[in-house]
Amino acid sequence: MVDFLILGADAAGLSAAVQIKRRLPDSEIRVISKGRIISYGACGIPYVISGDIPTPQKLVHNTPESFERTRGIPVRIRHEAKGVFPQEHSVEIRDLDTGETYRETYGKLLIGTGAQPVVLPFIDYALEGVFNLHTIEDLERVLLFLEEKKPRRAAIIGAGNIGLELAEALFRRGLRVQMFDIQPEPAFLWPSMIRKAVTAKIREKEIEFLGGTAIRSLERRNGRLVLTAQDNASFEADVVFSVVGTTPATGFCRDTLNTKKNGAIITDRHGQTCEPDIYAAGDCASVYHCLLDRNVYFPLGSTANKMGRIAGINMSGGDIEFPGVIGTQIVKFFELSLAKTGLSQEEAEKEGFRVRRYSAARLDKASYYPGAEQAKVEIVCEDDSSVLLGAVAVSEANAVQFIDAAAVAVFAGMDIRDLAWFDSAYAPPFAPVWNALISAALKASKV
Ligand SMILES: Cc1cc2nc3c(=O)[nH]c(=O)nc-3n(C[C@H](O)[C@H](O)[C@H](O)COP(=O)(O)OP(=O)(O)OC[C@H]3O[C@@H](n4cnc5c(N)ncnc54)[C@H](O)[C@@H]3O)c2cc1C
CATH class of the missing domain: 3.30.390.30 (FAD/NAD-linked reductase, C-terminal dimerisation domain)
Incomplete structure (x- = not known):
C-alpha cells in the first residue's frame, strides 16, 4: 500500500504531490497518469500553433524522470484509473501498453484527472484532419498535420475561449478561418461588452462567423471535409476543429463519489470528497464560489493549481481552507x-x-x-x-x-x-x- 496515491500528473495532481512530499518527506507517494506527457501548460497550446512558442516541448515543465529525480516522486505514465473502491482503499488501474489491470491500495487518494473534450456524436474524430484541442498529444498531431498537409481553409466548431484562441492562431498561420456556433454570438458565456468586442474583431480580421449554426454532419468527400448545418447548408474545409467545451474526466468514479450533474466531483473547501480519505481537485471537481456561496464548475488552470496545493496540504495533516473563486478569467483575442x-x-x-x-x-x-x-x-x-x-x-x-x-x-x-x-x-x-x-x-x- 502506498501512503498517497495521486491520479493525474498535471496542475492539480502534481501540485498536491509536491505539497505532500514537502510536508512528509518520508511518505510514499505514487502518481498515476493516463497520458504520456506530464506536467505541462495546456494553456500555451494555442501559442504553439500560432508560432509564438516555437515547440510543444517548451510547454513541458517536467518529464516523469526529471520529476522523480528532483522531487523524489515516481510517476507511472500510460496507466488509467478504471474504478475507485473506498471501502478497500483501492483503485483499479489499467496499464494502457500491456492491457494488464491491477489494484493499487492507498492510505489517501487524490483525484486530479482533469476534464475531457465534449465530443459531438456525428463526428468521426479518427477522420484525417479532424481534431479536438485538449492535450499536448492533440497539439503534436495538429502540428504534424498543419506542416505536412498545409491546409488552407479551417473550420472551427465552437466559438468559446479555445475556439477564439485557435482562430487567432490559425489566422496568423495564414489559414482562412470559418467559425460555427450554435449560439448567435461568439464568446457566448462572456458578458455582452466582451461579446461585442469579439464580434467587431472577428469582422475586422475577416474571419467568417456563422452564429446560430448547428453543424449536424461531417464527412470526407473528394478529399475535402464537408460540414453540413441544420438547414442543409454545407461548408468545405481542409481541417476541422471541434472545441465545444469540456466535461469532467470522472467516468471511473461517478458511481462512487458525490458529483454534480455534469460529473464534477463535489468537494468541500479543503478539497475533501464525500469519502474522508479521498480528495479531488482541478477540472475533475467543483469549486466553491464565494459570491454565490455554493459549489460551481469553473475549470481553469489557476484554480487547478490552487486547489491541488490546498488538497495536498490537507491530505498531509494541514488545515487550510480555500476561500473560493469569484469567476476571474482573461483571454487574448488578437490585439484584445x-x-x-x-x-x-x-x-x-x-x-x-x-x-x-x-x-x-x-x-x-x-x-x-x-x-x-x-x-x-x-x-x-x-x-x-x-x-x-x-x-x-x-x-x-x-x-x-x-x-x-x-x-x-x-x-x-x-x-x-x-x-x-x-x-x-x-x-x-x-x-x-x-x-x-x-x-x-x-x-x-x-x-
Ligand atoms: C487549449 C487550452 C487553453 C487553456 N487556456 C487556459 C488559460 O488561459 N487559463 C486557464 O486558467 N486555464 C486554461 N486552460 C485550462 C487548463 O489547462 C486546465 O484548467 C488545467 O490543465 C486543469 O488541470 P488539471 O490538473 O485539473 O487537469 P489536466 O491538466 O487535464 O490533467 C489531468 C491529468 O489526469 C490524467 N488522467 C485523466 N484521466 C485519467 C485516469 N482515468 N487515470 C489516470 N490519469 C488520468 C491526464 O493524463 C492528466 O495527466 C486551457 C486549456 C486548454 C486545453
Missing part, C-alpha cells in the same frame, strides 16, 4: 485582452441581486505617452449597499491591471467609493491617474 471578475450584470440579476452598472473608457497610460491604448471597464455594484460585485474589461493593452485590482476589491467586499479613491500607481509609461476602472467607480459613486 478580454477579462472578467465577479458577476456580470446578467449573472447578478439572475442570482436575484438588484444592481447598477457603470462603464468608462480611458487610455491605459498618460495620453501623451507613446503606445497608449484604449481600455474600457464596466463595473457592477449592488444597488443598496454599493458593494462591488463584478467588473469586465476590454483593452488593446493588458486588461489584467484592471481586472486584478477589481478582483481584490470584489473579494474584499469593497464598495465603489473606496474603489474610486484607492491609492493606485501612476507614472506616464504605465498608467494614467484616472484609469478606466477608477473612472467607472467615480461615476458609480456620483463624484
Whole structure:
C-alpha cells in the first residue's frame, strides 16, 4: 500500500504531490497518469500553433524522470484509473501498453484527472484532419498535420475561449478561418461588452462567423471535409476543429463519489470528497464560489493549481481552507485582452441581486505617452449597499491591471467609493491617474 496515491500528473495532481512530499518527506507517494506527457501548460497550446512558442516541448515543465529525480516522486505514465473502491482503499488501474489491470491500495487518494473534450456524436474524430484541442498529444498531431498537409481553409466548431484562441492562431498561420456556433454570438458565456468586442474583431480580421449554426454532419468527400448545418447548408474545409467545451474526466468514479450533474466531483473547501480519505481537485471537481456561496464548475488552470496545493496540504495533516473563486478569467483575442471578475450584470440579476452598472473608457497610460491604448471597464455594484460585485474589461493593452485590482476589491467586499479613491500607481509609461476602472467607480459613486 502506498501512503498517497495521486491520479493525474498535471496542475492539480502534481501540485498536491509536491505539497505532500514537502510536508512528509518520508511518505510514499505514487502518481498515476493516463497520458504520456506530464506536467505541462495546456494553456500555451494555442501559442504553439500560432508560432509564438516555437515547440510543444517548451510547454513541458517536467518529464516523469526529471520529476522523480528532483522531487523524489515516481510517476507511472500510460496507466488509467478504471474504478475507485473506498471501502478497500483501492483503485483499479489499467496499464494502457500491456492491457494488464491491477489494484493499487492507498492510505489517501487524490483525484486530479482533469476534464475531457465534449465530443459531438456525428463526428468521426479518427477522420484525417479532424481534431479536438485538449492535450499536448492533440497539439503534436495538429502540428504534424498543419506542416505536412498545409491546409488552407479551417473550420472551427465552437466559438468559446479555445475556439477564439485557435482562430487567432490559425489566422496568423495564414489559414482562412470559418467559425460555427450554435449560439448567435461568439464568446457566448462572456458578458455582452466582451461579446461585442469579439464580434467587431472577428469582422475586422475577416474571419467568417456563422452564429446560430448547428453543424449536424461531417464527412470526407473528394478529399475535402464537408460540414453540413441544420438547414442543409454545407461548408468545405481542409481541417476541422471541434472545441465545444469540456466535461469532467470522472467516468471511473461517478458511481462512487458525490458529483454534480455534469460529473464534477463535489468537494468541500479543503478539497475533501464525500469519502474522508479521498480528495479531488482541478477540472475533475467543483469549486466553491464565494459570491454565490455554493459549489460551481469553473475549470481553469489557476484554480487547478490552487486547489491541488490546498488538497495536498490537507491530505498531509494541514488545515487550510480555500476561500473560493469569484469567476476571474482573461483571454487574448488578437490585439484584445478580454477579462472578467465577479458577476456580470446578467449573472447578478439572475442570482436575484438588484444592481447598477457603470462603464468608462480611458487610455491605459498618460495620453501623451507613446503606445497608449484604449481600455474600457464596466463595473457592477449592488444597488443598496454599493458593494462591488463584478467588473469586465476590454483593452488593446493588458486588461489584467484592471481586472486584478477589481478582483481584490470584489473579494474584499469593497464598495465603489473606496474603489474610486484607492491609492493606485501612476507614472506616464504605465498608467494614467484616472484609469478606466477608477473612472467607472467615480461615476458609480456620483463624484
Ligand atoms: C487549449 C487550452 C487553453 C487553456 N487556456 C487556459 C488559460 O488561459 N487559463 C486557464 O486558467 N486555464 C486554461 N486552460 C485550462 C487548463 O489547462 C486546465 O484548467 C488545467 O490543465 C486543469 O488541470 P488539471 O490538473 O485539473 O487537469 P489536466 O491538466 O487535464 O490533467 C489531468 C491529468 O489526469 C490524467 N488522467 C485523466 N484521466 C485519467 C485516469 N482515468 N487515470 C489516470 N490519469 C488520468 C491526464 O493524463 C492528466 O495527466 C486551457 C486549456 C486548454 C486545453
